[in-house]
Amino acid sequence: MALAGVYTQYTRLRGIEQAFVDFALNHDIVLYCMEQLYGMHYEKARRGFEAGCGRIDIGTVYNDLGSQLDLLCSPTTVRKRFVPGIRQLAELAHAHGAFMFLHSDGAIRKAIPDLIEAGVDILNPIQWRCAGMERQRLKRDFGKRLVFHGSVDNQQTLAYGTVEDVRQEVRTNIEVLGKDGGDIVAPCHALQAVSPPENVVAIYEAGHEVRRTV
Secondary structure, eight states: OEEEOHHHHHHHHHOHHHHHHHHHTOHHHHHHHHHHHHHHHHHHHHHHHHHHTTOOOEEEEEOOOBOSSSBSSOHHHIIIIIHHHHHHHHHHHHHTTOEEEEEOOSOOGGGHHHHHHHTOOEEEOOOTTSTTOOHHHHHHHHTTTOEEEOOBOTTTHHHHSOHHHHHHHHHHHHHHTTTTSOEEOOBSSSOOTTSOHHHHHHHHHHHHHHHHHO
8 A cells, every 4th residue: 555655745846956955955844844745644544554454464655765876865854854754654554564665766775774763664676776775785784674675677677688687687686685585576666668578577487486496
């Protein structure tokens, strides 16, 4: 069940350029808007979980915090403006027996410890070609506390690689991120229109083949 997409909504309310100015200078505006947005999403999520009567397994928050190179705003801003609301939604999900799944594109390694502390159980995606998102280091540093979801690269491997490139990437992801468990095989994001169908099929064929051998 989708719980929130707060960052995206804020940028739509204020405009992307003004949003970044706000994060740097207009802290009162950010605080007020974040409180309102998270409050709205919390109430929607609460009603959803109650209506689900224990049949909802995962609650999802969408907050795109990273570029290809780094966080879009400082770790301090993430900690102050985003983490409190994520924590409230994670506590709500856990109280109803659901896992907390967080989607954030890009190079977000600096924020991962705070996201774990806030209650995130599953992190999506793992864009391992982005700065700081190397699979071995993520598994080493966070693998005991996070499940990794969606690490098959859709910008290069799926779009322009061969079937064997895709199959090898799936094998590597399972060997590294899935060692002792903790990896869900999937594309890192929405499939690009240029991705050949056979590459998409190869993700799941390779995933099933590897899983049967471990």
